[in-house]
Amino acid sequence: MNKKRNTVIAALLLLAALALILILERILPPTHIALAVLKKGCIYSLVAVSMNLLNGFTGLFSLGQAGFMLIGAYTYAVLTIPAADRGSVYMYYGGGIIHFSVPVIVGLLAAGLLAALFAWLIGLPVLRLKSDYLAIATLGFAEIIRAFFQWDELGVITNGSNMLRKYPSFSTTLYPFIVSAVCIGIMVLIINSSYGRAFKAIRDDEIAAEAMGINLAKHKRMAFCISSFFAGIGGALLAMYQTSIQAATFRSSMTYEILLIVVIGGLGSVTGSCIASFLFIASSEWWLRFLDTEMTIGNFHVPLLRAGFRKVVFSVIIMAIVLFARNGIMGNREFSINGIFRFFKNPGKKKEVKQ
């Protein structure tokens, strides 16, 4: 009974979000910052959840996310640039060697699959490492991937260190919303399956998990590939959002940003990651923007305000969260309809949400 009610409410909430986006698109001018924030927020939610699957649910501290996004973005772009435009995009490489283009949906899937394939290959040696060694090795792989994509010899495919552009992108916010929602939905199903329980067991205690008959190598590899698959799709969406991409922008600082989003949302909380993504993007790109312009109230010239101050305030806030609210917004709980009901029924009691 309760389960049915919750499904209905969840579906209604999703529909309401869709309707809200549709309405916003109608009433706001297409260049409004809110729409850009929504689009980027959707993409970052997907990437953050994929990173959370690995770091929060499986306990594998990987810092390779930017590398897998890069693979996804490039795969998508390389495969979908219309054949007619290849001459102008690959102008330094005689039009490149690929002379066909695939539909968008095939490009997206290929982006995920190639990222997962790379993850599988990288995982063979790297997943034997533990905690911070794993972190630094995956970070290293992301840098190696970046160097490869900028390599001149591969220019006929990757356009070297030049931009890739003119591939199909999306105009409506619904597109990244729906793709991200579907992908996150799949990840939630995985997390709630027996595989997901195995992942959590590995996170909580590797040795105990192994003793319980969980094949560590297999499950770690699986988590790594799944996470990379969705990071690849996220990268492809990011490419679509930006309309042009360059390997040089997928630096380790991108991974750090996503990691901070995951931590702010709460390691091990899917909804936390989503909420944190939107908050992160909105505050870094929109709400704090007033800090970047000089301001005079009456005769008082507010000090410190100038370009770049927003980022400083923003990183101070992040540090405060990391230090003082170590569990993030959601901890390892999930936003659930039952929890809301309970909250309203017993407003005096502290909210206790069980999964």
Next chain:
Amino acid sequence: MDFISKNLPYLLAGISVGGQYALIAIGYTMVYGILRLINFAHGDIFMVAALVTVYSTTVMPLYLSIPLTLIVTVALGLLVERAAYKPLRSAPRMSVMISAIGVSYLLQNLALYVTGGLAQTYPSIPFISNTVQVGPATTKMVTLVTPILTIILVFALMQLINHTKIGMAMRAAANDFETSRLMGIKVDNVISVTFLIGSFLAAVGSLLYFTNYASVIPTSGAMPGLKAFVAAVFGGIGSIPGAVIGAFIIGICENIIKGLGWTTFSDAFTFALLIVILIFKPTGLFGEGATDKV
């Protein structure tokens, strides 16, 4: 002869960069030895040191600005430790690492704000900026000064660690954090001294490193930082001679690769080396083995 004259500049540059990496790597390896923390902010502290030099030389002579750089960098290192790592001493190791990433993000954004996003021209320091002729190659004096200075500093540091009381405390804390605390060692002080030494060497490293480069940008600490960390892992994390040898090997290999015309892969090579060493000898060249206990 032709081969030597062609490759000598790269070899010299490699030795020089290696020495600079070594100075940064010591900070990583000492902190890791005691706290088991990859101090991701160390590279950014190195960058801040360079910015302090840039800004202080505009208002004061060099003989004041260099000591000021050293002092400010050390103070920053201590501040970061107190503010961002100490409150998390009992937290899981990953929380501290995330905090370090947060500090790195903060320092980079702060630098971006202060510099306004413009590359800052690094002042030329007399004597070490002078050009000098070594056989067939022309290079800066810093190329010759770096390895010598590095070796002197490392020697002094080894004396400190092996023959003083605080050095003994550091070795004890690195060996067993909890037990050394029980033995009455003020571990917090030991950690502060570790950060002090690390930041000091990073500041010296920045003076040498940026003399070879025209300018400083907020992200210019990230790559040398990561490479120095790789050097520390390569040499066996926790071991100071290991870090120094690892740094020289990485610096030389990287420049030889550049000399061969593979500049795109000079960064990638470092990480490839890291992965190879982690797979075949995870404890590094001089590291001590550790066993997992149930």
